[in-house]
Amino acid sequence: MSLLEVRQLSVRFPVRRGLFGGVRAWLRAVDRVDLEIQTGETVGLVGESGCGKSTLGRAILRLIEPADGQIIWKDTDITTLSGRELRQWRRQAQIIFQDPINSLDPRQTVGDAIGEALDVHKLAPNRRERQDRIAALMESVGLDPSRASDYPHEFSGGQRQRIGIARALAVQPDLIVCDEPVSALDVSIQAQIVNLLLDLQRTRGIAYLFIAHDLALVEHISRRVLVMYLGRVVESADATELLHHPLHPYTQALISAVPVLDPDSRRKRIILGGEVPSPINPPPGCAFHPRCPWAEPKCKSIAPALREVKQGHKAACHLITADNSTPGNPTATNT
Numbered sequence: 001m002s003l004l005e006v007r008q009l010s011v012r013f014p015v016r017r018g019l020f021g022g023v024r025a026w027l028r029a030v031d032r033v034d035l036e037i038q039t040g041e042t043v044g045l046v047g048e049s050g051c052g053k054s055t056l057g058r059a060i061l062r063l064i065e066p067a068d069g070q071i072i073w074k075d076t077d078i079t080t081l082s083g084r085e086l087r088q089w090r091r092q093a094q095i096i097f098q099d100p101i102n103s104l105d106p107r108q109t110v111g112d113a114i115g116e117a118l119d120v121h122k123l124a125p126n127r128r129e130r131q132d133r134i135a136a137l138m139e140s141v142g143l144d145p146s147r148a149s150d151y152p153h154e155f156s157g158g159q160r161q162r163i164g165i166a167r168a169l170a171v172q173p174d175l176i177v178c179d180e181p182v183s184a185l186d187v188s189i190q191a192q193i194v195n196l197l198l199d200l201q202r203t204r205g206i207a208y209l210f211i212a213h214d215l216a217l218v219e220h221i222s223r224r225v226l227v228m229y230l231g232r233v234v235e236s237a238d239a240t241e242l243l244h245h246p247l248h249p250y251t252q253a254l255i256s257a258v259p260v261l262d263p264d265s266r267r268k269r270i271i272l273g274g275e276v277p278s279p280i281n282p283p284p285g286c287a288f289h290p291r292c293p294w295a296e297p298k299c300k301s302i303a304p305a306l307r308e309v310k311q312g313h314k315a316a317c318h319l320i321t322a323d324n325s326t327p328g329n330p331t332a333t334n335t
Ligand SMILES: Nc1ncnc2c1ncn2[C@@H]1O[C@H](COP(=O)(O)OP(=O)(O)O)[C@@H](O)[C@H]1O
Pocket: 013, 014, 027, 028, 029, 047, 048, 049, 050, 051, 052, 053, 054, 055, 056, 279
């Protein structure tokens, strides 16, 4: 049984005429995405800004309503849960953001910010226990419990991220969506936060959906990685396989931009032409075709399905052959 299974999930946002006008079009932020997360594992999610990563992360937590598809949590369909049942389920899956300063109330002490999560789910029977739990949570993320009565602005960026993590941990979740949790931090602090997340995973068996820009970090932290382009998953595989043997030209371009990850330093950097197209009116056929160095006429009319091209490795491209050779790498990469 998977912890989470997402089937053909889509999220659309209305594009209105003026502020209060009628719906003029729909923006397809997430388009028929399948995703599975097992207990205690990390799945990485990468792709350029605006490709739908945050929307997918929020939709699986039911913070944004999906337009279509199913969200299965431990064999139970939670797609249409509402009211008390939804509130109870929320305890099991949490989210942490890029800069928790936006999600922390500046007038609330850190102790109260963490305590609020305990209160919502009635996890502390009395005042004494509440204080003890807050102190234990602060300690578990490396914060000094004597600072429980300080305010968020009195902490550094890294410490604020620790507060965000403590608040997520308060309800003992099985899954945390980490939405670019270290992108705003100094490199040295990033490593500390990543190590904290890895430690917490080891000791508590928490699963993460880890959204990030930094591909080296994603490889380090994730077991599997999904690559999104214009709301769709275009490639997925085990982290090492995906980052060292990418098959989709979009993934190859992303990876070629990170020299340290490129196993063949002689390989040329692939520079993608053109702008990212609008998800309001995505290109027909393969949505990547206006920027694709390999595009053929059929790419403009036929959308490639995401298919298993080798064991555990899926890609959505017409030109990847059965032996995994591609126009970018005519020799099969079946290693
Ligand atoms: N609340 C919203 N209303 C309308 N459009 C949105 C909203 N949130 C995100 N979008 C749009 O959905 C697309 C995906 O956004 P997002 O999920 O934030 O991407 P990412 O996290 O990969 O940068 C973008 O085109 C963005 O402008």
